[in-house]
Amino acid sequence: MSIADLDDIDRSILAELQQDGRITNVELARRVGISAPPCLRRVRRLEEMGLIQGYHATLAPxxxxxxxxxxxxxxxxxxxxxxxxxxxxxxxxxxxxxxxxxxxxxxxxxxxxxxxxxxxxxxxxxxxxxxxxxxxxxxxxxxxxxxxxxxxxx
Amino acid sequence: MSIADLDDIDRSILAELQQDGRITNVELARRVGISAPPCLRRVRRLEEMGLIQGYHATLAPxxxxxxxxxxxxxxxxxxxxxxxxxxxxxxxxxxxxxxxxxxxxxxxxxxxxxxxxxxxxxxxxxxxxxxxxxxxxxxxxxxxxxxxxxxxxx
DNA sequence: AAGGGAACGAAATAATATTTCGTTTTCCCA
DNA sequence: TGGGAAAACGAAATATTATTTCGTTCCCTT
The missing domain is CATH 3.30.70.920 (Lrp/AsnC effector binding domain/regulation of amino acid metabolism (RAM) domain)
Structure with a gap:
């Protein structure tokens, strides 16, 4: 349960979600090179680990x-x-x-x-x-x- | 195409999406008190107007x-x-x-x-x-x- | 009061998320 | 180095959600 448990795919997932927090899981899976189910499991795990703290729309002040x-x-x-x-x-x-x-x-x-x-x-x-x-x-x-x-x- | 075109529902949508950018459209519609189709239309409109600039996952630095x-x-x-x-x-x-x-x-x-x-x-x-x-x-x-x-x- | 435009929402359809489960890979440890 | 358990994978089935379609309602103007 630390940064050591992250592999390249996890880091790609984080980068993609930081860039576009509303990307679909299917598209996310395609971009990081795995199928949808394990991709979703990884996202959930990253959320549970606290690495992903939330998702927010960026508004125009x-x-x-x-x-x-x-x-x-x-x-x-x-x-x-x-x-x-x-x-x-x-x-x-x-x-x-x-x-x-x-x-x-x-x-x-x-x-x-x-x-x-x-x-x-x-x-x-x-x-x-x-x-x-x-x-x-x-x-x-x-x-x-x-x-x-x-x-x-x- | 300005802030004047925003009603209370639009403002609620913005507040909800700023708070949780991955909320489903169904849940968002329920919270702001309208059905899903017009809710989605409003979100798309807010995106096109540039009021919603994007969605991002918040990570733990x-x-x-x-x-x-x-x-x-x-x-x-x-x-x-x-x-x-x-x-x-x-x-x-x-x-x-x-x-x-x-x-x-x-x-x-x-x-x-x-x-x-x-x-x-x-x-x-x-x-x-x-x-x-x-x-x-x-x-x-x-x-x-x-x-x-x-x-x-x- | 009638016409027209904008927004709504039920229903149908399309797309996506999520579960299930059999298979493959990885990683210990004898 | 081989065997086995645990973890991760992905195809397929299912559940949920997004999106389109279209008829109706609500205003607003004249």
């Missing part, structure tokens, strides 16, 4: 009214576990929070948020500054994204 | 040997269009590059990279510094990710 994406470096006045966990729990409740990474290298957290417009973004930034223990906030507005690959290199 | 994720703030010595485009094209060729955002707010780019181990990460960071026009590099190593939501708020 701008077309849905979420035209602003921005990152925020956040510094807290304490690195105690309870303070960090409290911060994480609070920002995770905001629907605009897409990612919250605890980091090493200058500040404590790097967030990615989405906003419907500039006013919305301003409100989010102000709200963030008001959060308990937050002492520094540095915003990086995304102008354009030239590369956005889902998942892992395969 | 650590289990596949990609245990390190890190962000890098990159500053260049020029903001000329050709220089920016050249940088984007170069880092996009690296398989370890997952995201490359041009940003406003302190530096020029924010990258997200993945590495197999610390040595690999060091090599990537050194390579980045050697890239033409790069004058500043600040690395933020991801210690833990408490929130990672795909897509947009719905």
């Amino acid at each position: 701008a077309m849905l009214g979420w035209s602003i994406s921005f990152f925020v470096l956040v510094g807290l006045d304490s690195q105690k576990g309870a303070v960090l966990a409290e911060f994480e729990a609070l920002v995770a409740e905001w629907p605009e929070t897409r990612e919250c990474h605890m980091i090493r290298g200058g500040e404590d957290f790097l967030l990615r948020l989405m906003a419907r417009d500039a006013e919305h973004q301003n409100r989010l930034t102000r709200d963030l500054i008001e959060v308990a223990h937050v002492v520094r906030v540095q915003t990086f507005q995304v102008i354009r994204t030239s590369c956005e690959r889902a998942g892992v290199p395969l | 650590a289990m596949l040997g990609w245990s390190i994720s890190f962000f890098v703030l990159v500053g260049l010595d020029s903001q000329k269009g050709a220089v920016l485009a050249e940088f984007e094209a170069l880092v996009a060729e690296w398989p370890e590059t997952r995201e490359c955002h041009m940003i406003r707010g302190g530096e020029d780019f924010l990258l997200r990279l993945m590495a197999r181990d610390a040595e690999h990460q060091n090599r990537l960071t050194r390579d980045l510094i050697e890239v033409a026009h790069v004058v500043r590099v600040q690395t933020f190593q991801v210690i833990r990710t408490s929130c990672e939501r795909a897509g947009v708020p719905l």
